[in-house]
Amino acid sequence: MRPFRALVVLATAVAIVSPLALILYQSFLDAPFFQPSAHLSLEAFQFVFTDSDFHQSFARTLVLAAGMAAIAVPFGSALAFLVVRTDLPGRHSLEPLLLIPIFLSPVVLAFGYVVAVGPVGFFTVLSKELFGGAPWNLYTLGSITVIAGLTHIPHVYLYVSATLRSVASDLEEAASIAGAGPLRIATSVSLPMVWPAIVSSGVLVFFLGFEMFGLPLILGDPEGILVLSTYLYKLTNRLGVPSYQLMAVVAVVIMAIAFPLVFLQRRLLGVAARFVSMRGKGMARRPLPLGGFRWVAFALVVLWLIVTVGVPLSGALLRSLVTSWGEGVRLTEVLTLEHFKDLFDYPNLVRGIVNTLVIGVVGGALSVACYAAVALVSHRSQSVWTKAIDYLVMLPRGMPGLVAGLAFLWLFLFFKPIAPLRSTLFSVWIAYTVVWFAYGMRLISSALIQVGPELEEAALVAGASQAQVARNITLPLIRFGLLGSFLLVFMIFVREYSTAVYLLGPGSEVIGSLIVSLWATGAVDAVAALSVIDVVLVGAGLAIALRLGVRLHE
Numbered sequence: 001m002r003p004f005r006a007l008v009v010l011a012t013a014v015a016i017v018s019p020l021a022l023i024l025y026q027s028f029l030d031a032p033f034f035q036p037s038a039h040l041s042l043e044a045f046q047f048v049f050t051d052s053d054f055h056q057s058f059a060r061t062l063v064l065a066a067g068m069a070a071i072a073v074p075f076g077s078a079l080a081f082l083v084v085r086t087d088l089p090g091r092h093s094l095e096p097l098l099l100i101p102i103f104l105s106p107v108v109l110a111f112g113y114v115v116a117v118g119p120v121g122f123f124t125v126l127s128k129e130l131f132g133g134a135p136w137n138l139y140t141l142g143s144i145t146v147i148a149g150l151t152h153i154p155h156v157y158l159y160v161s162a163t164l165r166s167v168a169s170d171l172e173e174a175a176s177i178a179g180a181g182p183l184r185i186a187t188s189v190s191l192p193m194v195w196p197a198i199v200s201s202g203v204l205v206f207f208l209g210f211e212m213f214g215l216p217l218i219l220g221d222p223e224g225i226l227v228l229s230t231y232l233y234k235l236t237n238r239l240g241v242p243s244y245q246l247m248a249v250v251a252v253v254i255m256a257i258a259f260p261l262v263f264l265q266r267r268l269l270g271v272a273a274r275f276v277s278m279r280g281k282g283m284a285r286r287p288l289p290l291g292g293f294r295w296v297a298f299a300l301v302v303l304w305l306i307v308t309v310g311v312p313l314s315g316a317l318l319r320s321l322v323t324s325w326g327e328g329v330r331l332t333e334v335l336t337l338e339h340f341k342d343l344f345d346y347p348n349l350v351r352g353i354v355n356t357l358v359i360g361v362v363g364g365a366l367s368v369a370c371y372a373a374v375a376l377v378s379h380r381s382q383s384v385w386t387k388a389i390d391y392l393v394m395l396p397r398g399m400p401g402l403v404a405g406l407a408f409l410w411l412f413l414f415f416k417p418i419a420p421l422r423s424t425l426f427s428v429w430i431a432y433t434v435v436w437f438a439y440g441m442r443l444i445s446s447a448l449i450q451v452g453p454e455l456e457e458a459a460l461v462a463g464a465s466q467a468q469v470a471r472n473i474t475l476p477l478i479r480f481g482l483l484g485s486f487l488l489v490f491m492i493f494v495r496e497y498s499t500a501v502y503l504l505g506p507g508s509e510v511i512g513s514l515i516v517s518l519w520a521t522g523a524v525d526a527v528a529a530l531s532v533i534d535v536v537l538v539g540a541g542l543a544i545a546l547r548l549g550v551r552l553h554e
Contacts, residue, residue, distance in 0.1 A: 008377045009388055015434050016395050019407030022414055023255070027248035034413060044245035054250070057231035064145050064216070064227055065209025071149025073202045075304075076156025081186045082297055083157075084164040085172065087287040089298045096546055098301075099158070100309050101151045103538050105495040107214035107515050108531045109151060109312045113138060114218060115528065116315025120326045123311065128327065139223045148215055150308045152208060156201040163197035164190065172288060182290050200268035207261040210254055211400030213498045218519060228254055229402050233501070244410065251403045258398035266394060313535060320528035339529040349526065352509035353533060355425055356494055359510060360537065363429040364490040368482060370433060371440035375448055376470050393437045401498035404435045409502045423505045431499045436492055443488060447481025448474070484550035491541040494534065511537075 026033050030041035048054050082088045083095060101109070117123050118138050127134040137143060175185045191198065213229040220230060232250040235243050290297055319325065322334040343349045378389050396404065408431040412422035421427055433440075455477075459469045475482070497512025504513040511534045518527050 008374055009392075012374055012389060012392055012437075015430065016392050016437065019404065019411050019434070020255075020395065020399065022410050023248050023251050023403070023407050026244055026410060027252045029245050029248075032242050032244040033410070044249045048246055048249045048253075053226060053231060053234075057226040057228050058253075060141055060225065061210055061227040061229075063141065064148065064212065065206045067142075067145035068149045068152055068209045068212075069202045069205045071146065072152040072156050072205045073198060075150075076153040076201065077160050077191055077198050078186065079153060079157045079301065079304075080160035080164055081190055082290075082301070084161050085186075085190055085288050086182060086290050086297075087294065088290065088301070089294055094301060096542075097305060097309075099154050100305075100542070102154045102158075103491045103495055103542060104309070104313075105214065105497050105512055105515075105531075105534055105538075106151070106212070107218065107497045107512060107519075108316060108495075108534055109147075110215045110218035111515065111519065111527055111531055112312025112314075112316040113147060114315075115319040115325070115524075116311050122315055122318055122325065125325075125327055125329075138219060139225075141220070141225055144215055144219050144225070147219070147308075148209070148212060149205075150304065152205050153304070153308075155205055155208070156198070159197045159201040159204070160191075160194055163194040167193050176288055182288055182293065185288060196268050200265050203261055203265040203268065207258055207265070207398075210257055210261075211402070211498075213400070213402050214516075217516070229400065229498075232402060232406075247406060251406065254400060254403060255398055258400065259395070262394055262398040316528055316531040316535070319524070320532045339525045340532075343526065343529055346526075348506070348509050349514065349530065351507070352511050352514045352530070355428075355509055356511045356534070356537065358425060359429060359432065360490045360494040360541070363425070363432065364486055364493050366429070367433040367436070367440060367489055367493075368444070368486045371437070371444045371485070372475070372482060375441055375444035376474065378445075393441050396434050396436075397438045399435065401435055401496065402501060404431055405499040405502040408434075422503070423507050425508050427503050428500050428508055428510060431503060432493050432496055435496075435499050436489070439492070440485065440489060443485035444478075444481070447478040447485065480548075483548065484545065487541055487545040487548070487550055491538050491545075494537045494541065 022033075027044060028040050028042070029038045030043045031038040079098065083091045083098070088094075113121075115121055117134070117136060121138075124134045124136075172185050172189050175189050180188070210228060212227065213233070216225065216227045216230045217233065220226065226234065228250060232247055232254070235247045235250065318331075320339050321336065322329075322331065323336050323338070324334055343353075374389060374393070399407070408427060409422070412419055412427055455473050456469050459473055460466075464472070495512065496510075497516060500508075500510050500513035501516055504510075504517060511530050515527050515530050515534070518530070
């Protein structure tokens with residue numbers, strides 16, 4: 001087992017460290033690494049750090065990240081309290097719906113908002129007809145921040161609700177008996193007990209603000225609003241040729257901010273885990289009564305779902321079913337299915353749909369197999385290998401999808417033996433697998449934790465090897481956990497887009513990267529049709545997962 005463990009750790013280290021090292025190396029060159037004239041220099045750092053666009057994009061990114069956290073943390077915490085601790089109407093039925101924004105592609109959401117509440121969006125036109133104007137402007141940093149904050153509420157909800165389920169409710173019940181209302185109990189008792197989880201989720205949302213790409217690209221581009229991710233994207237040909245050294249500097253800046261945040265969040269999660277020990281009476285808790293506020297709270301939750309899910313998805317769906325749209329256009333006169341039929345006239349679009357399915361089904365299965373292999377190596381082990389893996393898998397989380405895709409593009413260009421694989425789906429798959437390594441490992445590890453050590457120990461005493469124990473006992477016992485992990489990874493891979501932007505090429509197109517490239521060319525009809533198809537694929541995976549009883553939260 002030791003040679004296998006060493007091999008797994010080595011393969012994991014190479015897959016994770018190589019692209020990071022290449023980004024760092026490229027940032028200290030004065031030209032793309034493949035040019036013979038390239039040599040070590042700090043010119044790229046000097047250019048970027050003296051560029052006014054960089055300063056503005058950095059400042060806007062800070063505003064975006066802080067604004068997202070300011071919106072998502074209080075509302076996500078309140079939502080967790082309402083669902084887990086109170087008698088909110090229909091809370092068990094609502095819970096799967098609360099997580100939908102996590103699985104929807106941000107670029108699809110952004111497009112949906114444009115065609116729903118943009119300057120000539122469906123709801124904007126309706127508002128102008130009814131009230132003479134629309135009280136919103138989608139193309140501002142404030143609008144981007146509000147939308148980003150609202151769509152990241154589920155991230156906070158996941159962490160806070162998981163911890164709330166694990167702590168006792170004795171103090172809450174005592175406060176209720178003493179006459180305290182739900183609001184007083186939430187702010188004075190419940191949420192203070194899970195403060196590490198709340199802070200941890202806030203750090204996560206703040207970090208996600210630095211990697212956000214789809215929303216700022218689509219909603220910020222019309223007004224020239226740049227954040228770090230879109231500034232990086234715009235640098236592609238800043239000097240008239242591939243500006244890899246400038247892009248690498250921005251990537252290094254993003255990672256220099258992201259890595260400490262990722263490890264801080266991990267440390268806070270470790271603190272939050274201590275609250276799990278507070279069990280007992282709280283595990284059979286009675287929901288706190290909301291009284292007359294029950295239906296008000298329910299209406300607010302439904303309103304949030306309508307704004308974050310209903311509005312953009314209805315906009316994308318309607319736009320995919322009309323030939324054109326604008327003021328004075330009657331919906332019944334422009335309905336059509338031609339946009340979906342037209343997709344089949346373009347081989348690259350059909351290939352993108354097929355590739356997305358292949359990446360989701362085949363790639364997802366292979367990735368889960370890789371995550372399982374790494375998880376098994378560290379299962380019940382306290383060796384130095386386990387600690388090495390524990391830290392290695394955290395590194396990609398500090399590498400936003402756009403940066404990861406760029407790094408793997410360079411990796412395939414840098415190492416000639418693997419260069420032919422750059423234009424294949426393998427490049428997209430390996431990038432997806434590495435970017436979501438920490439998440440995939442957590443899914444498998446959660447399943448492994450549920451397996452008691454007795455059967456494994458008995459098999460070892462009987463003379464079975466570690467490999468035999470894993471193959472004949474551990475893996476069969478977690479087969480449903482593996483299936484659930486596969487379905488969740490499938491949905492993530494289908495929605496992924498930023499990682500594949502730089503890997504997009506003939507033969508390796510996927511829906512997400514196609515939407516980004518088509519949006520840049522103004523092909524709104526094709527974007528609308530592809531957005532609907534992407535949502536249908538994610539919805540199918542979500543429906544199957546729920547049907548099989550897969551838990552979407554810890």
